[in-house]
Amino acid sequence: MDPRSEVLLRQADLFQGDLLLAGLPADDLLAQLPTAHGWSWHAGEQHTLLTRFGERSHFGTQAPERAFSAAVLFLPKSRELTAYLLQALAARLGGGLLYLVGEKRAGIERAAKQLAVYGKPRKLDSARHCQLWQVSIDQAPAVPDLDALAQRYELQLADGPLQVLSLPGVFSHGRLDRGSALLLEHLDGLPGGHLLDFGCGAGVLGAVLKRRYPDSCVSLLDVDAFAAASSRLTLAANGLEGEVICADGIAAAPSELTAILSNPPFHQGVHTHYQASEDLLRQAREHLNKGGELRLVANSFLTYPPLIEIHLGPCRTLGKADGFSIYSARRG
Numbered sequence: 001m002d003p004r005s006e007v008l009l010r011q012a013d014l015f016q017g018d019l020l021l022a023g024l025p026a027d028d029l030l031a032q033l034p035t036a037h038g039w040s041w042h043a044g045e046q047h048t049l050l051t052r053f054g055e056r057s058h059f060g061t062q063a064p065e066r067a068f069s070a071a072v073l074f075l076p077k078s079r080e081l082t083a084y085l086l087q088a089l090a091a092r093l094g095g096g097l098l099y100l101v102g103e104k105r106a107g108i109e110r111a112a113k114q115l116a117v118y119g120k121p122r123k124l125d126s127a128r129h130c131q132l133w134q135v136s137i138d139q140a141p142a143v144p145d146l147d148a149l150a151q152r153y154e155l156q157l158a159d160g161p162l163q164v165l166s167l168p169g170v171f172s173h174g175r176l177d178r179g180s181a182l183l184l185e186h187l188d189g190l191p192g193g194h195l196l197d198f199g200c201g202a203g204v205l206g207a208v209l210k211r212r213y214p215d216s217c218v219s220l221l222d223v224d225a226f227a228a229a230s231s232r233l234t235l236a237a238n239g240l241e242g243e244v245i246c247a248d249g250i251a252a253a254p255s256e257l258t259a260i261l262s263n264p265p266f267h268q269g270v271h272t273h274y275q276a277s278e279d280l281l282r283q284a285r286e287h288l289n290k291g292g293e294l295r296l297v298a299n300s301f302l303t304y305p306p307l308i309e310i311h312l313g314p315c316r317t318l319g320k321a322d323g324f325s326i327y328s329a330r331r332g
């Protein structure tokens with residue numbers, strides 16, 4: 001059981017009735033709180049919740065339509081995303097209670113100050129390295145306009161400017177990551193056909209790919225609903241077509257790809273997490289045509305080349321700068 005869930009269950013009597021658990025972990029909490037519903041934006045966790053709890057778990061960037069009289073937000077990593085989610089929940093809770101739970105090392109003490117917009121926050125519990133806070137929503141705010149919270153920046157490319165839009169909580173929100181910038185300098189000679197941007201975030205790599213290889217079909221995949229929504233905004237802002245898939249890991253990617261391009265994930269929440277990247281290196285072969293290429297950027301200290309060579313084929317280093325390397329391997 002996630003320690004944040006354990007903290008809620010220490011006062012389970014508070015969490016009966018029409019409760020919404022936003023950003024909940026994929027553990028046993030919905031079984032322990034049988035009248036509660038969940039709201040997830042992580043496709044992997046949603047898959048687990050859906051399998052166990054069916055329609056009791058809602059997925060997406062917007063709060064579920066159904067009514068709820070109290071809500072708990074599991075603190076996400078980003079301050080901007082926390083602000084959006086608190087407002088989205090408070091907007092539906094006039095006269096109700098809004099709770100915030102999170103780990104101390106994730107910054108719950110600081111985040112609790114964000115509750116003060118809605119009333120006077122009260123700390124209810126501190127245990128398992130977590131804290132639980134509560135605020136009573138006397139006056140519900142307006143429902144936030146998520147698209148209006150997108151940050152936009154412009155990239156100057158050889159073939160003209162490209163607009164990039166990112167929603168709160170999305171990787172490298174409002175700016176281009178240095179690793180991604182290096183990968184964008186190494187896009188020559190990809191085998192055209194069906195290209196995938198794995199872990200697409202705001203969709204910058206996928207959008208540039210579509211501009212560079214207009215006759216190719218481009219798919220963009222990310223586990224996070226806010227990233228998938230950002231990618232759709234980025235494609236639309238540039239009049240580009242692409243298939244956006246919100247799913248967990250390379251296993252959910254199309255097959256018969258001619259190339260996979262990625263700045264793969266290496267953090268998840270406050271925990272370092274390489275599983276999705278290792279799965280990408282191990283399973284890329286199953287999604288690539290013969291001769292298909294995996295091209296990625298990674299921190300040079302990550303020992304990816306041996307894994308790539310075991311699972312795909314000889315690995316070339318196409319470039320190196322600022323502690324990042326560009327690796328390329330083709331399926332033999």
Ligand SMILES: C[S@@+](CC[C@H](N)C(=O)[O-])C[C@H]1O[C@@H](n2cnc3c(N)ncnc32)[C@H](O)[C@@H]1O
Binds near residue numbers: 204224265
């Ligand atoms: C380093 S970021 C790169 C984002 C974007 N491609 C860029 O260059 O700005 C990695 C992305 O992988 C996504 N990700 C993390 N775990 C994933 C998984 N299991 N399946 C698919 N995407 C995942 C994250 O949400 C994040 O957007």
